[in-house]
Amino acid sequence: MSDTQVLPGVHPVALGDGVHAFFTSAAGGVSPAPWSTAAAADGSDAGHGLNLGLNVSDDPARVAVNRARVARHLGAPVAYATQVHGATVLPLGGAERELWSAPEPPGTAGEGDALVTTEGRLGLGVLVADCVPVLLADPVARVVAVAHAGRKGVLSGVVLRALDAMVERGADLARVRAAVGPAVCGLCYEVPAAMRDEVAAAVPQTFATTRAGTPGLDLPAGVVAQLAERGVAAVRVDRCTLEEEALFSHRRASVSGTTTGRQAGIIALI
Template identity: 45%
Template sequence: MSVRVRRVTTTRAGGVSARPFDTFNLGDHVGDDPAAVAANRKRLAASLGLAEDAVVWMNQVHSANVAVVDGPRTTAVDQTDALVSGSRRLALAVVSADCVPVLLADARAGVIGAAHAGRVGAQLGIVPRTVEKMVDMGASVAGISVLLGPAVSGRNYEVPAEMAAEVEAALPGSRCRTAKGTPGLDIRAGLARQLADLGVKAVDIDPRCTVEDTRLFSHRRDAPTGRLASLVWLE
């Protein structure tokens, strides 16, 4: 029997952080007052109806490392960019400010995953590694649904032509042209194609561009700035 899957992405609004992290910064590695970040994370958990230690955070490092978590934690999972779990009411959190938050779930199997897919992690294969770990825990590829959260769009992600070609070789479908007609990357398009090639049939893409939407944090637009959180959990 399927369980209910919840997916949430925050915005900049509703927190206590001062500029330039105003106001709902959930990243603890960007130079914000730690007390403000802690208050924001406490507010987030309460608004989701979860205990504070039931929101599991990562110390993200732009890797292809995937960790399995099976219960509440009071500290972040270190040196990883994806979490997988089969536990109910345990939210897996990704922080981002242009990179792609990837929220995965097989509701029938009761297995979820959350991955941080920036250019480097996507190129290294963080998403296929996450799918593989979910399958190891009983998920089926065909049963997995995915949300690719807010991120920088291809029209605003300009990179050198050599970098675009390098990423395209590892993540086909990601190379594009920016709004200025220069070489660019659309990481979400590449991930959507990668997931389809893996056999994942249900992929939704949040249309918001972090650079364009000032309600969202964007490192490319505003550095230094805060971080959004994207979370997935099983009710």
């Protein structure tokens, strides 16, 4: 893919030589409200939302345009899964690169909440709007992966399963680099006390109290802790999706009774 495009609001992360990784924002696309935000559209809802999700009632044709813009920013096709809050890891290779390079790429790589590949110039995308997007790379073994870690994903260990899949393909955990992207923070993510206790019993670092003094969950902290258990250090992008209007937030949209878009974490071997 030779024609590149620069997207606004992208948050790049350095995960090693030969790896291109970044997190998108809500800006830079063609979707109107409610799949855009005021901040993303520079004070208007003129259709600048970069919604990358197909399951939020946006026009699939607009989503295709938005996804194509992300692929041009990356300089390679990007594959996405149908995420179901589980722990399935989908391996992708040369055949999938051909599919996602087609003029009309498939809408999904299948049902799963993590993707792994050793294929060069094949982007992996993880879609979020409050859950934790995780990017993983061993730049020496040339293995990359993404994982979608919501509350259920943290409990099921989806990030750990992604690491297992990387090791099966030659990665060394001592070399793996990780980026934990924007997600709802523990000061904002209010949950019932029983739910907090259930998750914290499995991953104690998720235990949180919100600004209002109510039970909360810090899922990014939980993911960082799970990575640390395997000896993997993580760069944490400390941005809260609920607080930042430049990012999509399912919880913020739910308060107003509407839907919202999905941003993504993107990674590829280049």
